[in-house]
Amino acid sequence: xxxxxxxxxxxxxxxxxxxxxxxxxxxxxxxxxxxxxxxxxxxxxxxxxxxxxxxxxxxxxxxxxxxxxxxxxxxxxxxxxxxxxxxxxxxxxxxxxxxxxxxxxxxxxxxxxxxxxxxxxxxxxxxxxxxxxxxxxxxxxxxxxxxxxxxxxxxxxxxxxxxxxxxxxxxxxx
Amino acid sequence: xxxxxxxxxxxxxxxxxxxxxxxxxxxxxxxxxxxxxxxxxxxxxxxxxxxxxxxxxxxxxxxxxxxxxxxxxxxxxxxxxxxxxxxxxxxxxxxxxxxxxxxxxxxxxxxxxxxxxxxxxxxxxxxxxxxxxxxxxxxxxxxxxxxxxxxxxxxxxxxxxxxxxxxxxxxxxxxxxxxxxxxxxxxxxxxxxxxxxxxxxxxxxxxxxxxxxxxxxxxxxxxxxxxxxxxxxxxxxxxxxxxxxxxxxxxxxxxxxxxxxxxxxxxxxxxxxxxxxxxxxxxxxxxxxxxxxxxxxxxxxxxxxxxxxxxxxxxxxxxxxxxxxxxxxxxxxxxxxxxxxxxxxxxxxxxxxxxxxxxxxxxxxxxxxxxxxxxxxxxxxxxxxxxxxxxxxxxxxxxxxxxxxxxxx
Numbered sequence: 001x002x003x004x005x006x007x008x009x010x011x012x013x014x015x016x017x018x019x020x021x022x023x024x025x026x027x028x029x030x031x032x033x034x035x036x037x038x039x040x041x042x043x044x045x046x047x048x049x050x051x052x053x054x055x056x057x058x059x060x061x062x063x064x065x066x067x068x069x070x071x072x073x074x075x076x077x078x079x080x081x082x083x084x085x086x087x088x089x090x091x092x093x094x095x096x097x098x099x100x101x102x103x104x105x106x107x108x109x110x111x112x113x114x115x116x117x118x119x120x121x122x123x124x125x126x127x128x129x130x131x132x133x134x135x136x137x138x139x140x141x142x143x144x145x146x147x148x149x150x151x152x153x154x155x156x157x158x159x160x161x162x163x164x165x166x167x168x169x170x171x172x173x174x
Numbered sequence: 175x176x177x178x179x180x181x182x183x184x185x186x187x188x189x190x191x192x193x194x195x196x197x198x199x200x201x202x203x204x205x206x207x208x209x210x211x212x213x214x215x216x217x218x219x220x221x222x223x224x225x226x227x228x229x230x231x232x233x234x235x236x237x238x239x240x241x242x243x244x245x246x247x248x249x250x251x252x253x254x255x256x257x258x259x260x261x262x263x264x265x266x267x268x269x270x271x272x273x274x275x276x277x278x279x280x281x282x283x284x285x286x287x288x289x290x291x292x293x294x295x296x297x298x299x300x301x302x303x304x305x306x307x308x309x310x311x312x313x314x315x316x317x318x319x320x321x322x323x324x325x326x327x328x329x330x331x332x333x334x335x336x337x338x339x340x341x342x343x344x345x346x347x348x349x350x351x352x353x354x355x356x357x358x359x360x361x362x363x364x365x366x367x368x369x370x371x372x373x374x375x376x377x378x379x380x381x382x383x384x385x386x387x388x389x390x391x392x393x394x395x396x397x398x399x400x401x402x403x404x405x406x407x408x409x410x411x412x413x414x415x416x417x418x419x420x421x422x423x424x425x426x427x428x429x430x431x432x433x434x435x436x437x438x439x440x441x442x443x444x445x446x447x448x449x450x451x452x453x454x455x456x457x458x459x460x461x462x463x464x465x466x467x468x469x470x471x472x473x474x475x476x477x478x479x480x481x482x483x484x485x486x487x488x489x490x491x492x493x494x495x496x497x498x499x500x501x502x503x504x505x506x507x508x509x510x511x512x513x514x515x516x517x518x519x520x521x522x523x524x525x526x527x528x529x530x531x532x533x534x535x536x537x538x539x540x541x542x543x544x545x546x547x548x549x550x551x552x553x554x555x556x557x558x559x560x561x562x563x564x565x566x567x568x569x570x571x572x573x574x575x576x577x578x579x580x581x582x583x
Contacts, residue, residue, distance in 0.1 A: 027514045028277060054404040055420075057519065058545035062532050075530065077517050077545070081404075081420050088517065109407030112553045132185060135234035135582060144242055151246050 004031055008085045012051050016043060032088045037074075037100045040091050044076065044106040053078040053087065056103075059113035061121045065147035071095025072123060076103075098123040120145035189230050190220050199227055206235050210313050210568040213578030215552075217567075224563050229556045236582040244542040248508030249275050249349065252539060257343040259544060260580035262305050265298040265334070266522045268347040270544075273428065274518040274529035275349045279511050281483050287351040287476040288429045293364060293467045294337070294346065295429075296460040300371070301330040302523035303453050303460075306575045307378060310450065313572040314391055319381055326374055333363050350484030351477035361468065368465055375457050383454065392447035396558045396570035399444055406557070407550035410525025411456060412574050414440045415448040422521040434466045449573040483509045508537035515541075524548050524575055548580035 002014045002024070009031050016022045020043055022033045035043050047053040058077040065071060070092030078087050091100055102125040103110035114125040115134040122143035125131070133140065142149050155165050186201075193199045205216040214235035220228035240259060244252040253275075256267040269291060276283065283291075304323040311319030331341040337356045338346035346353050382388050398408070403416040413420055421438040423431045439455035441448035478484045485504045486497035503509075511533040519528035525547030532541040551574045559567045 028280075028516055030516060032515075055409075056407055057526060058517065058528050058530060058543065060530055060543040060545070062515070062541045077528070077530070079526075081418065081425075084425050086517075107407065108402070108405040109550050109553060112549065113407075130189065133234075135237040137234070138185070144239060149242075151242060 005029055006031070006085065008083050009087060012047070012085070012087065015046070015050070019043075019046065030086065030088060032090050035089050035091055037091050037093060040074075040076070040089065041101050041103055041106060043089060044078075044103050047078055047087070047089075048106055051080065052082040053080045053085075055079040055081060056107040056109050056113075057086075059103075059110060059117070061117050061123060061145075063121060063145065063147045065095070068095040072098055072121060074100055074117065074123060093123060099126055100124070101126050102128045104129060119143070122146065186218060186230055190228055193222075193227075194220050198222075204564075206232075210571065212309060212572070212576055215576070215578055215581075217555075217571075219564065219567070221564065224565075226559050226562055226564060226567055229559045229567065231552060231555060233552070233578070233581050236578045238583070240583045241542050241544065244539060246538065248537045249511060249539060250504070250508060252542065253348070254343075254345055256544070257345055258579060259546060259583060260522065260524070260527075260548070260577045261342060262302040262577050263298055263522050263524070263527075263580075264342055264344050265294045265347060266302075266520065266527060268345060269295055269429075270518070270520045270522065270527045270529050271542075272347050272349050273520060274516060274531045275511070277516050277518050278514070278531050278533055279349070279483050279509065281350045281478050281480050283351055283478060284475045285430070285472045286355075286474045289467050289471050290352060290356060290476065291347055292429050292431065292434070293464050293471075294334075296463045296467075297330050297333060297364070297367075299460045299523045300457055301327045303457055304330075306453060306523075306572075310569075310572045311382065313568050314388065316382065316385075316388070319378060322374070322378065322381075326371060329363075329367050329370075333360070333367065336360060336363060348477075348484075350480060351475070355476045361471075364464065364468055368461055368468070371461060372458075375454070375461075379454060383451070389447065391566070391569055392445065392450060392573075393443075394445050394447075395562060395566045396446045396449075396573060397444050398554065398558045402554065402557055406554040408525070408554050408574075409547050409550065410522070410575075411439075411452045412449055412551050413525065414438065415452045416444045417442040422519055422526060428520060431463075433470075434463045436460075436462050446569055446573040449575075453575070510535060510537055511539075517545075519545070522547055524577065524580065525551060544583060546580040546583060548576040548578075552576050552581055 002010050004010050013024050016033055020039045022035050024031055024033045057079045060075050062073045072093040074091040076089040114128055117123050119133040119136050120143055157165050194201055200221045202219045202221055204219055205211040206214040216232040218230040219226055240255045244255050253271055256271040257264045259267050304327040308320035308323035334344055335341045338344040398416050400416050400418055403413050419440045424438055436459045439452045441452050481500045485501050490497040491501055513533055513535040515532040517530045519526045527547055528545030530543035531539055534540040559570055
């Protein structure tokens, strides 16, 4: 039994529940469906082809460090222009070896958005056609948006400690 | 700190054609310092003569870690970062973020604040389209349009300076309303601008719309069909020029957009010229909205009375102990947002500007994600430039209206 405020979404969530056994929650009028990683491509295909969710509005992730299982939620925010309906799919991912199958076959926008998540969270998207970093330069260590990645800062230099800090301050190499 | 590696052809091997590896086509670097890339965008072009075989975008030169920085600030202070995202649409960014926060904590906004927000955001839309129009003309070697557009944009920035004290980084729209009410000169300034601007749009159109050189360069260039556009997540005027009638202001009206009578320009031509026409028409539609909003601008407060989330006015602090406490708590600790996550999208001049906010119940956002329209709009560039000349690539890139601050965040 699916009871949702937005009646347009009820048959859609029901369909997802029948096919993929998803759980759902409602928060401030938004519906979040929890999908297993191995089923996400099928779920996206179903939503796009059967329920007219033509637009993948946002693809992002949240890091719940230090919790490890699941550590990440990969979030797919879908929009249906036809029905003016919005649905969110959440894929919980393990922290040890985060892997999600790529959605590039379903939505082309997954290409860059998944590269961004690879870059920022270190979540691997299997069979991605172009697995390079997108925002950070090649050769960067770590994944900046993870919660265990420190928020960096530059030490302020004053006259009394200018020399000390200058020694350990990273400058662009020749 | 590790040494930053140099980029070599090996990294792009899977993206270029066989002929590039054999040396039959040329790989040419366009940018990051190139006037036609509208900022620091690097395009790696595979060229056969002057024809673009392939185009690889390299972004990230303006990456400032805004999403990470926002996690370390309270909800009110994080708003300042949103100005720096899309520096052509500061009011719109403020609005997108503030509306997300309001949805998260459930604050009502007074009607006067909503109407003023509409006026300011539509003015910002005009300013953003003016910069686009000027730069678009400049890329097609029409210098005078650029000067005219910036002359009018200056008037809008003057209005922003009048209300917020800043020309660009305004942070004027705050959670629960506005920073303060607009000054008395505001109404006259906006009315003067609206009256003047009708004629100015006609002037731009006389310079460009029927210009034979302009039409020759644009019609049929950069064909972006509906299906590709949707699959790539393209939104805003670029999507509407591909024949999709999708405007968030109409689909899920916010700020009382349903009260205003305006059209959503749509074109089925799908080319660079269609994108130009749609944006020019949007200038007129925005003017219509501003006029209507000015005519029925209600009186009343511009800030919510909910003191748990919105600071009290300065005049109350001297006479009320509670106000003093609220003020102190809000500017030191900030407010506590209930646990949960929300996604809220508004229509920016470039498309769907969505804000994803996740709260863990504390005074700082646990995770902020800005779904910026330029990012997805740029991703479609390789699809629509293949087979065109380099000079056309410049026109196509200008027509999708990217802002690099919006892409790299």
